[in-house]
Amino acid sequence: MDAIKAGIIGCGNISQAYFDAIKQLHDMNVVACADINMDAARAKAEKNGVDALSVDALLARDDIEVVVNLTLPQTHAEVNRQILNAGKHAHCEKPFAVTREDGLEVLALARSKGLRVGCAPDTFLGGGHQTVRKLIDDGAIGRPVSGTAFFATPGHERWHPNPGFYYLKGGGPVFDMGPYYITTLVNLLGPVAEVTSMNTRKADARIATSEMANGQVLPVEVDTHSTALLRFESGAVITMVLSFDIWKHTNHNIEIHGTDGSISVPDPNFFKGPVMIAEGGADWREVPITHPYLGNMRGLGPTDLAAATRTGRPHRCSGELAYHVLDVMHAIDDATARKGYVSVTSRCDRPAPMRADLKEGYLD
Numbered sequence: 001m002d003a004i005k006a007g008i009i010g011c012g013n014i015s016q017a018y019f020d021a022i023k024q025l026h027d028m029n030v031v032a033c034a035d036i037n038m039d040a041a042r043a044k045a046e047k048n049g050v051d052a053l054s055v056d057a058l059l060a061r062d063d064i065e066v067v068v069n070l071t072l073p074q075t076h077a078e079v080n081r082q083i084l085n086a087g088k089h090a091h092c093e094k095p096f097a098v099t100r101e102d103g104l105e106v107l108a109l110a111r112s113k114g115l116r117v118g119c120a121p122d123t124f125l126g127g128g129h130q131t132v133r134k135l136i137d138d139g140a141i142g143r144p145v146s147g148t149a150f151f152a153t154p155g156h157e158r159w160h161p162n163p164g165f166y167y168l169k170g171g172g173p174v175f176d177m178g179p180y181y182i183t184t185l186v187n188l189l190g191p192v193a194e195v196t197s198m199n200t201r202k203a204d205a206r207i208a209t210s211e212m213a214n215g216q217v218l219p220v221e222v223d224t225h226s227t228a229l230l231r232f233e234s235g236a237v238i239t240m241v242l243s244f245d246i247w248k249h250t251n252h253n254i255e256i257h258g259t260d261g262s263i264s265v266p267d268p269n270f271f272k273g274p275v276m277i278a279e280g281g282a283d284w285r286e287v288p289i290t291h292p293y294l295g296n297m298r299g300l301g302p303t304d305l306a307a308a309t310r311t312g313r314p315h316r317c318s319g320e321l322a323y324h325v326l327d328v329m330h331a332i333d334d335a336t337a338r339k340g341y342v343s344v345t346s347r348c349d350r351p352a353p354m355r356a357d358l359k360e361g362y363l364d
């Protein structure tokens, strides 16, 4: 069967990873790209052998069925609406939207048009995370009871050429890194039912020290350190720390502790391992990775969406999953503001696991 044709809107930093990964997959081909900055679109088009178009021209192309939205968080919902209104399936970078209202509107629009909407991250489709998923589903650690999740950095102003947005609404460690951590946990444990948190910030302004922004004063609108407790519908309880205020630490990315053992989950920003397990009172041991896709395969998510349109099966990086993650991130902020527990009302299904025997380049 011919590959489904796709377009990319937003030809910035992350776009090349998508071009590179999608070239390795058989179900979808990128044929055109667009950006409000035509120079950016032209540069990516030339490098990748596709057409450079305006956003309107890309959306008017009859042969394009799926559009990948790699614009900035503040425009994800708006561009998703444009894509869906043009009659095409949409997959966007994270977060799904900035507000819950925008997220719900995009879900409703897709439903009303009979189209699909998907969202990053797709790192949980990688071999490392799918190996963990299979171990947990097979009962290797028994029933998951508790766990920890840690992301910590001293701040992006030390390296990013334009770091201001990290400290404005829609930024901060919860909205920037939360999608990776929460999506990974939902893939393993199912949806979150309740949240509490204590968020704080070390300063109301920060000074950039990166080469391009050195000396810039960055106003801080959001909390930059979050300590949250997530109670999953399954009963499992996870302590999650997401911080731009930590110099150094020795905590592991994610650990899950079950009735019969503990498992150490790889970095949710990547697709690969290592995966470590400790059954009962045994020492940690590294487990062989059982599933394909270990490199930087950002692009698996939208290609899975394209492949799913052929068989009618659900796509894994679904809008419902991304909206649930957005709802949890807002609940974390709400819990700090209200000084209490916040119920999470949205729900999503766990995405179907990937098959271990998939041939590289295929999703079914």
Ligand SMILES: NC(=O)c1ccc[n+]([C@@H]2O[C@H](COP(=O)([O-])OP(=O)(O)OC[C@H]3O[C@@H](n4cnc5c(N)ncnc54)[C@H](O)[C@@H]3O)[C@@H](O)[C@H]2O)c1
Residues within 6 Å of the ligand: 009, 010, 011, 012, 013, 014, 015, 034, 035, 036, 037, 040, 055, 070, 071, 072, 073, 075, 079, 093, 094, 095
């Ligand atoms: N850079 C990374 O390492 C990285 C990693 C993972 C995820 N992401 C996510 O990917 C998204 C994009 O990040 P980036 O680093 O590529 O940003 P970027 O600023 O480099 O690129 C964004 C591009 O989108 C274009 N754009 C903005 N609004 C548009 C619109 N309405 N229509 C068409 N084009 C528009 C901009 O002109 C720009 O070229 C963000 O949501 C970010 O969180 C980035």
